Amino acid sequence: MADIKKLEAFVTQVRRDIVRQVHKVSSGHPGGSLGCAEFISVLYQELMERKEGFDMDGIGEDLFFLSNGHISPVFYSVLARSGYFPVEELNTFRLLDSRLQGHPTTHEGLPGVRIASGSLGQGLSVAVGAAQAKKLNKDNHTIYALMGDGELQEGQNWEAIMYASAKKVDNLIATVDLNGQQIDGSTDHVLDLGSVRAKFEAFGWIVLDIEKGNDIQAIVSGMNEAKAASGQGKPVCVLLHTVMGNGVDFMMGTHAWHGKAPNDEQLASALDQNPETLGDY
Amino acid sequence: MKTYENTGSKDTRSGFGAGMTELGRTNPNVVSLCADLIGSLKIQTFIDENPERFFQIGIAEANMMGIAAGLTIGGKIPFTGTFANFSTGRVYDQIRQSIAYSGKNVKICASHAGLTLGEDGATHQILEDIGLMKMLPGMTVINTCDYNQTKAATIALADHVGPVYLRFGRPVVPNFTPADQTFEIGKAVQLQEGNDVTIVATGHLVWEALEACKVLNEKGITADVINIHTIKPLDAEAIIKSVKKTGCVVTAEEHNFLGGLGESVARELSLTHPVPQEYVATEDTFGESGTPAQLMEKYGLNTNAIIKKVEKVISRK
DSSP, X not given: OOOHHHHHHHHHHHHHHHHHHHHHHTOSOHHHHHHTHHHHHHIIIIIOOOOSSOOSXXXXXXXXXXXXXXXXXXXXXXXXXXXXXXXXXXXXXXXXXXXXXXXXXXXXXXXXXXXXXXXXXXXXXXXXXXXXXXXXTXXXXXXXXXXXXXXXXXXXXXXXXXXXXXXXXXXXXXXXXXXXXXXXXXXXXXXXXXXHHHHHHHTTOEEEEESOTTOHHHHHHHHHHHHHHSSSSSOEEEEEEOOTTTTSGGGTTOGGGSSOOOOHHHHHHHHHTSOOSSOOO | OOOOOXXXXXXXXXXXXXXXXXXXXXXXXXXXXXXXXXXXXXXXXXXXXXXXXXXXXOSOHHHHHXXXXXXXXXXOEEEEEEEHHHHTGGGHHHIIIIIIITTOOOEEEEEXXXXXXXXXXXXXXXXXXXXXXXXXXXXXXXXXXXXXXXXHHHHHXXXXXXXXXXXXXXXXXXXXXXXXXXXXXXXXXXXXXXXXEEEEEOTTHHHHHHHHHHHHHHTTOOEEEEEOOEEESOOHHHHHHHHHHHSOEXXXXXXXXXXXXXXXXXXXXXXXXXXXXXXXXXXXXXXXXXXXXXXXXXXXXXXXHHHHHHHHHHHTO
């Protein structure tokens, strides 16, 4: 049984980490990071079967691939607070000689990161390959992937979506962060995605919605449902309906904070709304 | 002069297929991916013998590169296969981010490189691929000269950790290197010894360089002929040692002079031992339809072209 209170405290601290990282270097992507804070926290703290330590092959454990790499602040925070590297290292986000590059990379050897991402649309293909490697290795663990909704405008996704069902990659649970926002405005405005559910279903996937994508209990039960649906010959898609900027009132529901850092007063306000729970770095 | 015998003309891509067949039997981690070109890549035997280790991706090269990167996460050694054009230019960003920058152990194997796709024309040819791949940090770039060398190179790749671009062609060409050779990545192979000029050749142009040597010998010109199968990392030591003796160099490749072998050689020489250099390469152009022989003649990529450039470079000494 998930300890919701404990997870809530974890997420609150992750929110603090996100805004502090971005504020310190006056760059980065807080909006999408905050929107996915609950999801990625629940993945690492509750859902994924993980081994101690880190190795690149990840045999014998569940793996997660972040395709929309610009939400690195939330990824780094959750990784650090899940024990992959020292929490203090969040201080080096986007600084010269840091392992915490603006977008995640394997190049600097940061534990927890198995693929570089940032150039959008590539993560699902990698996740499919990793899922097929698990099958070859007779490793009965699950591959999780997260991509943004705007990212679905990249054609490579649809190559991977077609392939995953055609080749019955059913140890894969891919989540789309449906926050409806991208850099230039709403996804409806920039390039309307139409029905993402209908598209995935047409490509042969099992599709589940998590309507309250920022509600920890809803994520836990939705993802458990997704897990139960996997292993039946079809890949599973989770449509995670989130609010961009969730947890910081002036950042919520707008694309304005997609890639903008808060100033000193805005940081203070964001931190006031998210009291320290696990200790700042 | 040492003579090289054509032990039976074959296509280099069949050497790739034969190498994959052997790897299928000897290395359980090797997996093969293909984008709807099994016949062109000559990998049917690997597929027949290892169906679970073959991934038919369909006409979706970007996805193929990503899946290959993913397969390494689990210890597999993926060999991707499609035409050189679709193995490089079409998927440059996928290779850059998901393979090279991510340091993934993917072998990008590219058939039908250069002009020799012939009648299909420029859309299916590529003369920029060596440049594209060698510019990626950490990428090893190999261009083999015949069936035997392509087979040996393919087998050697499985033991090399890191991303590799392996380039070979379609047409049937003389097979003249030893069948039992071991392929050493980054190690030049000296085929002829001479005093007047160094010819550094790669791919199909290696045989043409040997043929050119015969004609040059009759004219009293002797040449060092170096088979540079690995363009990156370049065996600069072997090249510099030779030009210190001969005082000039001709580079020969089925590629644009921009970004190819010739440029890599020129850089090394300019840093340590500048000498006159001439390029047998295409002159910043796209290809066109025609038979391979017609195209080699028109674009100056054959024995005659090498002879002319040798005579020119010697006159510049």
